[in-house]
Amino acid sequence: MNHLGFTMEKVKVGSFDFTCCEGCQLQLANKESTLTDFLALLDIRNFREISSERHDDYDIALVEGSITRSDEIERLKAIRAQAKVLVAFGACACFGGVNSLKNRIPQEEAVREVYDGKAVETMPSMKISDIVTVDYSIPGCPVSKEEVERVVVGVITRSPVALPKYPVCVECKQRLNTCLFDLGEICHGAISMAGCNAVCPSGKSPCLGCRGPAEDINFPSFLQLVKDRQLSTAEMKEKLAFYNGFADYLDHES
Amino acid sequence: MKVDFNLDIHHLTRVEGHGNIHISVKDGRLAEATWAVIETPRFFEVMVRGLSAERAPFLTSRICGICSISHSLASIRALERAMEITPPETAKTIRLLAMHGETLQSHALHLFFLAAPDFAGTPSVLPLIQSHPEIVKAGIKLKELGNELSIATTGRCTHPVSLVLGGVSRAPSKQRLTELKTMIAELRPALEKATAFFRTLSLPDFVRETEFISLRDGTSYPFIGGDLVSTDGVRRDENDYLLMTNEYTVEFSTSKFTKVSRESSSAGALARFNNNYDLLGSLPRQVATSFGLEPLCHNPFMNNIAQLVECHHIFESAESLIDRLLDDDLKKIRVSYKPKAGAATGAVEAPRGILYHHMETDDEGKVVKADCIIPTTQNNANIHYDLHAFAEQMLKEGKTEQETEKLCEMLVRSYDPCISCSVH
Numbered sequence: 068m069n070h071l072g073f074t075m076e077k078v079k080v081g082s083f084d085f086t087c088c089e090g091c092q093l094q095l096a097n098k099e100s101t102l103t104d105f106l107a108l109l110d111i112r113n114f115r116e117i118s119s120e121r122h123d124d125y126d127i128a129l130v131e132g133s134i135t136r137s138d139e140i141e142r143l144k145a146i147r148a149q150a151k152v153l154v155a156f157g158a159c160a161c162f163g164g165v166n167s168l169k170n171r172i173p174q175e176e177a178v179r180e181v182y183d184g185k186a187v188e189t190m191p192s193m194k195i196s197d198i199v200t201v202d203y204s205i206p207g208c209p210v211s212k213e214e215v216e217r218v219v220v221g222v223i224t225r226s227p228v229a230l231p232k233y234p235v236c237v238e239c240k241q242r243l244n245t246c247l248f249d250l251g252e253i254c255h256g257a258i259s260m261a262g263c264n265a266v267c268p269s270g271k272s273p274c275l276g277c278r279g280p281a282e283d284i285n286f287p288s289f290l291q292l293v294k295d296r297q298l299s300t301a302e303m304k305e306k307l308a309f310y311n312g313f314a315d316y317l318d319h320e321s
Numbered sequence: 322m323k324v325d326f327n328l329d330i331h332h333l334t335r336v337e338g339h340g341n342i343h344i345s346v347k348d349g350r351l352a353e354a355t356w357a358v359i360e361t362p363r364f365f366e367v368m369v370r371g372l373s374a375e376r377a378p379f380l381t382s383r384i385c386g387i388c389s390i391s392h393s394l395a396s397i398r399a400l401e402r403a404m405e406i407t408p409p410e411t412a413k414t415i416r417l418l419a420m421h422g423e424t425l426q427s428h429a430l431h432l433f434f435l436a437a438p439d440f441a442g443t444p445s446v447l448p449l450i451q452s453h454p455e456i457v458k459a460g461i462k463l464k465e466l467g468n469e470l471s472i473a474t475t476g477r478c479t480h481p482v483s484l485v486l487g488g489v490s491r492a493p494s495k496q497r498l499t500e501l502k503t504m505i506a507e508l509r510p511a512l513e514k515a516t517a518f519f520r521t522l523s524l525p526d527f528v529r530e531t532e533f534i535s536l537r538d539g540t541s542y543p544f545i546g547g548d549l550v551s552t553d554g555v556r557r558d559e560n561d562y563l564l565m566t567n568e569y570t571v572e573f574s575t576s577k578f579t580k581v582s583r584e585s586s587s588a589g590a591l592a593r594f595n596n597n598y599d600l601l602g603s604l605p606r607q608v609a610t611s612f613g614l615e616p617l618c619h620n621p622f623m624n625n626i627a628q629l630v631e632c633h634h635i636f637e638s639a640e641s642l643i644d645r646l647l648d649d650d651l652k653k654i655r656v657s658y659k660p661k662a663g664a665a666t667g668a669v670e671a672p673r674g675i676l677y678h679h680m681e682t683d684d685e686g687k688v689v690k691a692d693c694i695i696p697t698t699q700n701n702a703n704i705h706y707d708l709h710a711f712a713e714q715m716l717k718e719g720k721t722e723q724e725t726e727k728l729c730e731m732l733v734r735s736y737d738p739c740i741s742c743s744v745h
Contacts, residue, residue, distance in 0.1 A: 084741075085361065086361040086363055087386075087741065088383050088384060088385050088386040088389070088741055088742070089337050089338065089385075089386045089387070089741055090383070090385070090386020090387070090389065090479045090480060091386070092386070093386045093387060093430075093479060094479065096430065096434060096464075097468060097478060097479070099461045099462070099464055099465035099468070100465070102461060103450060103461075106447065106450070111445075111447065114445075115332055115334045115335075116334075116335070116336075116337060117335060117434055117435070117445055117446065118334060118335065118444050118445030118446075118447065119334040119335060119438070119444040119445065120444040120445060121334070135361050135362075135363070136361045139361065164383075165368065165380055165383045166363055166368075168368035168369075168372075168380070169363070169364045169367055169368050171371075172367060176367075177364045177367040178364075180364075180366065180367055181362070181364055181366055181367060182362075182570060183570070185570045187362060187575060189361070189362060189364070208383065208480060209386065209479045209480055266476060266477055266482055267476070267482045269476065269482075269491075270475075270476030270477075270482035270483035270490060270491045271483060271490035271491045272476070272482040272483055272485065272490050272491075275379070302373070305372065305373060305376060306376070309376070309379075309380075
């Protein structure tokens with residue numbers, strides 16, 4: 068591949084999924100307008116969802132999903148041993164994701180309720196970094212393809228890749244949206260990491276923080292805002308717990 | 322010559338999720354053929370319990386990365402029926418258009434990215450970008466149109482943001498709708514090209530009679546709600562979904578199996594086609610006829626063609642939905658509601674077949690009980706018994722181990738299984 072007169076090697080990529088919906092991997096095949104150019108950057112060595120070819124000589128591993136079974140731990144460790152760069156891909160991989168809602172009750176009870184007595188193995192949902200070292204995290208539910216493209220190009224051109232430090236509110240204001248708080252809704256855009264182009268509040272749907280906290284957030288002030296507007300703190304907590312990205316803030320005094 | 326072989330296809334590729342095929346032949350006779358789903362379960366029924374009805378569809382959409390709009394709308398329909406909420410007509414039209422977009426995206430992904438490489442003899446779509454650039458480009462364009470319809474109607478193509486209880490939170494602008502109409506017209510040649518390409522492929526000849534189950538409302542080709550019907554003559558109310566599924570567990574699979582009148586049944590594009598052929602327009606019907614596809618068709622490989630026929634239906638139907646929206650007042654899209662206790666089922670036709678969400682709420686509108694039955698769950702038993710019959714046919718035809726492996730993989734892929742979905 069030639070870029071600005073420089074010849075660059077394609078990156079050898081493997082894409083793997085654990086406990087998840089595979090929606091983040093699907094984003095790799097979306098954004099069709101740049102799809103063939105994007106694929107031209109990659110030498111896909113292992114990607115079960117789209118290819119029957121399987122090789123274990125990948126350099127970058129994209130890992131989607133959370134970990135909820137012992138065989139997944141072994142498979143993840145083998146991927147870590149091979150990959151030079153391991154990317155936690157999406158909210159499940161970065162935080163445990165919506166799967167963490169299962170952690171609220173004893174696991175045996177969950178199995179009993181769904182499988183009616185059949186023995187099925189499951190553990191509380193864990194994020195990828197609970198098991199192995201993660202080099203990059205791309206949060207989101209699902210990940211944004213634009214950001215994935217930026218990270219991949221950054222890795223190939225060896226330029227530093229940084230995620231936004233500012234909150235979703237910044238992007239929401241740029242899109243000239245009416246603030247959902249002014250419409251009587253609790254929106255977590257003020258404390259959540261940007262990079263999604265405020266897709267939810269732009270659809271008049273409150274941000275649930277699928278990208279986790281922005282840097283240096285003022286959580287007590289956010290809580291005060293919810294109280295000042297006489298909105299429900301129970302609803303605020305339900306939203307805060309949704310993707311498990313704010314696990315550190317859930318027990319905050321309210 | 323008597324043949325002996327053990328075929329173990331671990332983590333079947335080019336399908337969504339993790340499943341294994343096992344075929345064992347001893348002394349030239351088929352000893353065993355199994356379809357085993359080994360996906361890690363996620364326990365959505367447990368996760369959704371205690372959540373507010375308002376939030377529940379945002380969780381259940383995460384059951385599947387490919388058909389998240391279907392899951393969201395199945396939950397919304399169940400909860401709206403349970404709490405007696407009637408969304409405005411305009412919102413219903415927007416939701417229906419969203420289902421059209423998702424189905425087109427999903428069918429294009431399956432036909433071009435997952436199924437086509439089998440017929441071309443390549444491991445993935447990637448070599449086809451060089452060898453069949455025009456076909457791949459047509460497939461990508463169709464998928465893009467599907468995604469654009471979903472983005473315009475729900476804010477995003479995976480995990481919708483504006484599908485809410487009581488309607489939709491945001492409508493597409495009339496300018497955007499006009500652009501989409503133009504895009505549909507411009508992509509007709511791409512659809513024709515794709516159709517012509519599939520006409521050049523020969524599908525395996527295999528028939529095992531089964532019972533096809535889908536929605537049917539008697540007025541339009543099914544997407545959201547209706548009666549539950551089968552080709553064996555069963556007809557049930559939407560709330561009686563349990564009588565249409567009869568889930569049971571099997572030792573070798575983390576996904577459940579289902580049955581109705583026979584040992585197995587089938588859901589998906591072919592089931593919809595078989596039950597609702599009379600509700601298709603003349604053009605999609607002509608396309609079906611040109612492939613020799615007529616109801617009742619019992620060849621599971623023809624599910625690919627039924628998906629292609631549905632793409633033609635979507636082109637026609639999406640255009641008329643957009644026309645309807647262009648005449649509508651796009652401000653009347655959402656009603657407010659009071660939470661209340663209730664229970665109901667929401668059935669929709671996800672791209673891969675009939676999908677049920679059953680929800681029970683308390684006085685505060687919190688979900689107290691949920692049940693989700695996924696299309697692929699309803700196909701697992703059919704895939705399992707098909708594999709047995711198909712493997713026997715191949716032995717009779719004297720196929721080699723390699724040929725058997727490839728054809729069995731193709732058989733499972735024809736169902737377009739969504740495995741992580743089935744083990745939600």
